[in-house]
Amino acid sequence: MSEPPTHKPKVTLEDLLRLKRHERPPTEYWARFDRELNERVWRALAEPGESGTGMFFGWLGRRTRWLSLGAVSALALAITWFGNMQMPTIVAGKVQPVQVASALVTVKALPSPVINNSDNDNAQALAVIAENNLPAISQPTQVAAQVLDSSNLAGFHKVPAMLAFATGGGAGVSYASDALANPAFSARIRGSAY
Amino acid sequence: MSQLFANAKSLTTTHPEHAVEAEVDWALVQRVQAGDVKAFDQLITKYRERLYAIIYNLTSNREDTSDLTQEAFIKAFRSIRHFKGESSFFTWLYRIAVNASLSQLKRNRLRRFFSFDNLDEEVSKGELFEALTDRMQTDKPSLIKELQEKLNEALQRLSLNHRTVVVLFEIEGLSHQEIAQVMECSEGTVRSRLHYAKQQLQSYLQDYLS
Numbered sequence: 001m002s003e004p005p006t007h008k009p010k011v012t013l014e015d016l017l018r019l020k021r022h023e024r025p026p027t028e029y030w031a032r033f034d035r036e037l038n039e040r041v042w043r044a045l046a047e048p049g050e051s052g053t054g055m056f057f058g059w060l061g062r063r064t065r066w067l068s069l070g071a072v073s074a075l076a077l078a079i080t081w082f083g084n085m086q087m088p089t090i091v092a093g094k095v096q097p098v099q100v101a102s103a104l105v106t107v108k109a110l111p112s113p114v115i116n117n118s119d120n121d122n123a124q125a126l127a128v129i130a131e132n133n134l135p136a137i138s139q140p141t142q143v144a145a146q147v148l149d150s151s152n153l154a155g156f157h158k159v160p161a162m163l164a165f166a167t168g169g170g171a172g173v174s175y176a177s178d179a180l181a182n183p184a185f186s187a188r189i190r191g192s193a194y
Numbered sequence: 195m196s197q198l199f200a201n202a203k204s205l206t207t208t209h210p211e212h213a214v215e216a217e218v219d220w221a222l223v224q225r226v227q228a229g230d231v232k233a234f235d236q237l238i239t240k241y242r243e244r245l246y247a248i249i250y251n252l253t254s255n256r257e258d259t260s261d262l263t264q265e266a267f268i269k270a271f272r273s274i275r276h277f278k279g280e281s282s283f284f285t286w287l288y289r290i291a292v293n294a295s296l297s298q299l300k301r302n303r304l305r306r307f308f309s310f311d312n313l314d315e316e317v318s319k320g321e322l323f324e325a326l327t328d329r330m331q332t333d334k335p336s337l338i339k340e341l342q343e344k345l346n347e348a349l350q351r352l353s354l355n356h357r358t359v360v361v362l363f364e365i366e367g368l369s370h371q372e373i374a375q376v377m378e379c380s381e382g383t384v385r386s387r388l389h390y391a392k393q394q395l396q397s398y399l400q401d402y403l404s
Contacts, residue, residue, distance in 0.1 A: 011338075013395055013403055016345045017364040019338070020251060024243060037238065037264045041271055 212282065212372070219283035226274050234274070238267055241284065244366065245291045251361040252295040252354075254346050262298055266291040285375040288362070292376055296354050341402055348398035356391035363388055 025033075219240075225233035245266055250259040269290050277286055349357055355377070362368045362376060363384075370388075374381045396403065 011341065011403060013345075013392065013399065014364065016341055016399075016403075017360070019342065020345070020365050021247070021367075023250065024247065025256075030242065033242065033260065033264070034238070036260075037242075037267060040264055040268055041234075 216282035220279055223277055223283055234271055241287055248291055248361060248366055249295045251365055254350060258298060262294050266294050281375050285372055288376045292358055299354055344399055344402055348395050351398060352391055352394055356387050359384055359387040360391045
């Protein structure tokens with residue numbers, strides 16, 4: 001430890017404390033911070049149970065008509081993706097951890113019994129999409145999302161999994177069942193390879 | 195404007211600019227609560243630097259700070275549906291961050307932090323820095339850096355509650371009322387802690403200050 005200076009400098013405690021206001025990380029730090037936080041937020045969303053999606057969407061679901069996972073898995077949705085997402089690094093031969101992203105979607109077609117529950121085919125609502133190695137997508141991009149293993153919608157990308165989607169209904173918003181809360185479904189996502 | 199929000203404003207805002215901030219935040223919170231997760235990104239961008247600064251000044255450890263800041267946001271995201279607007283969003287968020295930091299510090303009570311970071315080069319060139327070097331009649335930035343280190347050490351010697359009050363008031367510029375909300379104590383307690391903490395800091399740094 002260094003010795004105190006022989007003469008006291010003309011600086012006050014308040015001066016030093018004010019100087020601490022300027023102790024900030026460099027600008028480039030925030031890009032990494034945002035990326036890490038984004039991953040952690042979506043990982044938190046993807047966690048089943050009280051701490052994860054079940055919690056978040058469970059709260060949303062109180063106002064909604066939930067749909068069964070069976071109904072969800074029968075769907076193919078055409079959606080317009082407005083969201084940005086950080087793509088995972090793909091390691092050959094390995095299935096990557098689930099990557100999730102949210103997006104506002106426009107439900108264009110609901111060829112399933114679910115459509116009968118919606119008053120408005122074009123409603124916008126929140127969707128949560130999970131995928132593992134989806135190629136980079138420029139936005140807005142038409143994406144076919146589905147739970148089953150393939151999509152027959154021409155001109156659409158395959159998306160390994162569609163986890164949750166929403167349909168508009170009157171003044172409120174209704175959300176489809178959150179498949180991430182289902183461990184079996186989650187396992188299927190993780191195992192998907194395209 | 196909802197009655198709740200009107201209450202929140204009267205309860206929490208001393209600084210006029212904070213009232214405007216609170217209104218903007220409340221709109222974003224309501225969007226998140228309605229399912230627009232992207233709105234939360236805006237809250238993150240708005241508060242990440244302030245939250246980082248609070249946590250950093252409490253812990254004096256960059257690695258912990260990064261982690262704790264992210265944790266605070268995730269905790270806020272998970273709990274945001276419970277946020278009713280009875281206080282302003284930022285005091286609620288700061289409370290989460292402060293509690294997370296204090297928990298971490300309590301867990302590591304015996305661990306000493308010596309990873310104080312030097313001032314950024316950018317800061318060294320700043321007006322405040324120049325004014326200080328001028329007043330101290332020195333062209334040696336190292337002297338101020340040394341003082342900063344002494345201040346960091348002195349801050350670490352304060353109790354967690356006293357350190358928190360100093361950080362929120364002197365560094366982050368919160369009002370006594372806002373700090374009372376963050377720390378869930380009375381304004382009188384805040385004033386008393388602040389007075390005592392500054393006395394302590396003056397005492398620790400008496401050899402270095404005018």
